[in-house]
Amino acid sequence: MQLMHNPPTRYRDAASRASARRSARKQDLQALPYLLPWILGISIFFLYPLVATVYFSFTRYDQINPPTFVGLKNWIYVFTQYGPFFQGLGNTFVLILLIVPASTVFGIITALVVINIRRGAGILRTLFYLPFLAPPVAATLAFVFLLSANGAVNQFLGFFGLDGPSWFTDPATAKIALTILGLWGIGNLMVIFLAALLDVPREQYEAASLDGAGALGRFWYVTLPAIRPIILFSVITGIIQTLQYYTQAVVAGRIASGQSIGPGALAVLGYPNGSTLTLPQLIYTLGFQNFDTGSASVVSVVLIVLALIFTSFLLRRGSVFLADGE
C-alpha cells in the first residue's frame, strides 16, 4: 500500500514528465488558433510557392497549359546551354562583394558622422535618409544621367583635371556605378546603425578613455564589439537583397543602352555587354518573356539555395561578428 501511495522516484518522474507533456501539448493546442493566421499566411505565401517552384523546375510549364514532367531537362538547359546563366551568377557574386561590404561600412560611417556631429545632426540625418524614400526607378534614372559621359559627376571631376569613367556604359565600371547608387540609398541602414550606436553604454567609452584608448581604439574595442550583431544583420540582409537585385540594374541597363522601356519593347537585359545581368532578371526573362517557367524556376531554386548557403554559413561561422554569449 505504501508503494501505492509512494511510488518509486523513477515512476514519479515518469508520471510527472507525462503530465508535463500533456500540459505542454495542451498549451500548444491552445496557442494553435492564435497562430493559425500566421500558419495560413506562411503556408500560402511561402511554403506553397517554395514547393511549387521546386516542382515547376522539373516541368515544362508555359503558364498557359498544364505543367508536364520533364525530369532534369530544365536543369540541364540552364546549366549547360543557357548562355546568360553563369554571367548572371558571376555578376550577382561580384555585386554581393561590392555592395554588401561597401553599404555596411558606409552605413556605419554615416551613422558615426550623424551621431558625432555637433551641429546640424538633424538636417544631416534627414539628408542621408531621404534618398531611401526615392522610388528606385526615378533614382536610377537620375543616376544614369548624373553619371553619363557628360553628366554632372564627370563635369565635376573635370574641374580637377580628372577624366571621369564611362560609368553605366562601360562593362568595367557599370557594377561600380550600381554600387554607388546603392550607397546613395543607404538611409535605412544608417538608421539601424544609429540605433545600435546609441545603445552602446557610455561608461565603456569612459573606461576605455581612462585606459588611454584614442578615438580609433574606442571604436575598435568598444563600438565594434557592441554593434557586431547589427553588422551580421546588415551583411545577411544585404546579401539577400543583392541576390534579389533587379529594378536598378534593369532600368540602368535599358536607359544607358537607349532601349525603350515602353510597353511592347523586347528587352535585351544586362547592358553593357551583360555586365549588369543578375539572376532575378533571368527569372523574369525566362518566365515572362520566354514563357519558360520551368527554367525560371531552376534559377529561382538556385537563388534560394544560394541565400540559404550564405545565411547558414554566416550564422554558423559568423561568431566573429557576435559578442560572447550572443
Added chain:
Amino acid sequence: MMFSRVSPARLGGTQHPPRPFPLRHQLPRVIAAALLLVTVAGCTGGGGSAEPEGTIVFWHGWSLPNDIAALQKNIDAFEDANPDITVKTVPNVSDDKILQGLRTANGPDVVSSFTASAVGALCNGALSDLAPDLKAAGINTDEVFVPARIGYTQYEGDQCTLPLLGDAIGLYYNTDMFAAAGITEPPKTWEQFTEDAVALTEKSGGSYDPLGFMPSVTGYESDIGTWMNQWGPTYFTADGKSNLANDPRVTEFFLYEKSLIDALGPYTDLREFRAGFGEEFSAQNPFETGQVAMAFDGEWRIANIATDGSTVNYAVAPLPVPEDQLDSYGKGFLTGTVIGISEKSAKHNDAWKLVQYLTTDTDALVSFGNTIQNLPSTVAGLQSPDLPTDPAFRTFLEIAANPNSGSTPPSINGGEYLTILGRFAEKWEAGEVDDLHAALADVDKEIDAANAQSAN
C-alpha cells in the same frame, strides 16, 4: 465577447472564472471560419469577373486619356450597332497581367497587346484560333489585311490574333542639317546612307555635334529586327533551325553595321555619346534635340515632335536597302498591336463580333488610328480618304502598304532568338568578335537550344 458567452453554468455552476480559451468548443469554429475566409477569398480573387450574359470584358494596354477616349468611341459605336452586347473595357493592362488573366475562366474575353512577339506563345492554348470565325464571316485575311501583318499575328497556321493598329518604321532626317551638308535627297542605299551620315557628322574632341546617325542595335527603334529587315534575312530554315550563319544577308548586315561604326566612331566615342541621350519618349529624344541628324522611328514620332514642342525641321523616307536590292526600296519593318479572344471565353461569338468590328471596320480603324497616330492594318484602311495628308505620315502609309515590307517571324518563346541575336550584336559592335561566321554559328546553336527547350 467570445469569453462572455461561456457562462458559469456551463462550467458546472461554480464561480470559477471562465477558462482563458475554451479550446474544445472554439477550435472547430475558428478552423471553420478560417477555411471559409480562404474559400471566399479564393472565390472572389483572380482579377476577372463572371459578367452576365451579353457583357464581354476587354483588356487592353492603352493608358493615355486620349487613347482610351478614342477606343471608347469605337466601343460605343459597336454597342450602338449591337444593343444586345455590352463591352466592359479594362485599360492599362500589361502583358504579364494579360497572361495571368487568360489563365482564369473568369478573365477577359478579349485582349489586346502591344507585344507581337508574344503571339507565338499565346497561340499555344491561351487564345482561340480565329480561322473558323474568319471563314464564317467570309473574311479572306490575305485580301483584307496587309500581308506582313498577318505574318506576326499567327503562329504555325494558328490565326490566334488579328492586327488591330499598325506601326511602320521609317527614316527621319533633319532637313536643315541635310541642306547645310548639301544633301538634296534621303539615301536609298546603305552606301549612300554611310556617306550622308559621315557628311552630317561634326566631331569635336570625343563627342559629336551633331552625329549623323547612331549605329547601334540598342539605339531606340534601330533594334536588330528592324534594321536587319532591310536585308531580307531568313531567320530559320524550313525545318525550323536557326539559319543566321548560313544566310549571307545576315553576314552582310553585320559587316555593314561595323563599317558604319568605324566610319563614325570609334565605338567608345559613340557609346559615350549615346549615354547622354534623353529618354526615347520625351522632349529629350536625340532626334528632337538635334543630337542626331537621322534616326529610325515610327509614325508616332510625328505627334511626339509636335507635342514635345521640338523645333526640328524634318522629313521622313523609307529606310535604305542594300545596293543589290534597290528595286525593293520603299519597304520597311512593320509591327503593331494585336487582338485575340481568350480560349476560356464563354462568350466567344459576342467577343468575335467585337474583334471583327475593331479590326475590319474601316471607319473604326481610321478614326482610332488618326487619334493615336497609328496606321490602319487593313488594305481598305490604308486607302481611306480620311487619313492624314501630312507628307511624313503618307510615307508611313506607303511603307505599310509596300508588299516587300516585313516583320520578324513569330516564335513560341517570345522572340528569344532576337534577344540572343541582340546580345551577340552588342559584342559585335564593341569589336569583341573576331570570327563572324563562327560566332553566328554559336548564336545558331544557342537559338536552336532555346527553341528546343520551349518545344512541347
